[in-house]
Amino acid sequence: MSSRSRNTDDRRGVSPKVDVMYSLKVDNLTYRTRVEDLRRCFEKFGSIGDIYIPRDQFSRSSRGYAFVRFSKKRDAQDALERMDGTDLDGREIRVQFARYGRASATDSREKVRHRRTRSRSRSPRRSKHRSRNPALGLHVIHGQNQHLHKYSLYESMATTTDQQKKCREDVDAVANFSKRYYDIFDARRHDIEKFYQAQAKLVWNGTELDGSGTIAKYLIALPPTRHNIYALDFFPMNDLFPNEPKTFQVFVSGAVVYGSPESNSVPKEKRLFSHVFVLTVDINSSIWVITNECFRFHE
CATH class of the missing domain: 3.30.70.330 (RRM (RNA recognition motif) domain)
Structure with missing residues (x-):
């Protein structure tokens, strides 16, 4: 053919x-x-x-x-x-x-029904948990519906008051940045460029973008969104780059709904996603910015 x-x-x-x-x-x-x-x-x-x-x-x-x-x-x-x-x-x-092969309509309905049944049967105790990885020194923030539970493995291992204070500051910095990022993305996306370093790079579900201006233009053109963060993990990268400003690699997973909540004419789709980005302090402005980023939908 x-x-x-x-x-x-x-x-x-x-x-x-x-x-x-x-x-x-x-x-x-x-x-x-x-x-x-x-x-x-x-x-x-x-x-x-x-x-x-x-x-x-x-x-x-x-x-x-x-x-x-x-x-x-x-x-x-x-x-x-x-x-x-x-x-x-x-x-x-x-x-x-x-x-x-491609799933039939009946198969698709059965999968949706199965997922809904599983989500209703889950115990509330499993909706929040802690991931421990001493080898990585992983900071973990887990939760649902934007109610994030903060946990720092570093903080539990700190032996002095100064170390504990520093760990809490790191956890709060990453958590606050991430919350502000998704709030701005959902409500005032025209301001999203300020979250990126000028030379930032983004791979958005396979689309490669270079520069904060290009990234912002692409993201602003996407449909309205509502993000729900399920887990936010991060670990410091300064052991790998000791001469660089304070730097973290951040791992986010959650779900995003596309479509304006005021519009009933456009069908809304909820999609699971993974979001990984490198967060550092900009040497010129002294504010937290994203330097590299990868966003992927789950198949």
Whole structure:
């Protein structure tokens, strides 16, 4: 099936019969790889019935993998053996038979029902907990619904009053910065640029952004959000970079709802996410700023 004929089918609402095809999953793609690029590489092995590149719902950027579906199993096997480990757009791709097909509507409803049942059955004691990792000296702040429970492993190990005070200051600094960041992101996102160093770098669910201005412009264009932070962990990095200002690596997990709470016409979607960023004191302004950042939705 040519690219043109498939596009015609899509416009008519005709979906490819992927359940009778042999599907290969292609991993480690660049975010600029297109359907045409994959077709050019794989069509020499046999008739291709469908090529699908999953994309983020909001940014529309590729998620870094794709499915190439062949009409014959032998052709799919040949493509796997010949293409696995080869270079595509400067990356070594990984090719394997896809383990799962697209979920049916019934399967999706069952998964949602199962998740809701689990969430209702969880004990309140499990909603807040402490993660201990003495090897990393990990500071942990866990909780739900923005009610964060503060805990510092450093503080428990400190032997002097000055050490305990310093540990509490570090915990409060990271917790307060993180709370302000998400509050501004949700309510006054036009002010988000001040949280970033001028040369900051961000990878937002696969989209690479350089510079505080570029980052702010991209984030401001996203739909309205409401963040719910489940866990916030961090550890100091000054042992690795002793000559740098005070620096922390921060790990955040939670859920975000997209869509204005005042609007009932736009469906709202709750998505789990992981957020990792490097937090340091800017030498010019003496305020906390993000220097490097990675944000990812959970699949």
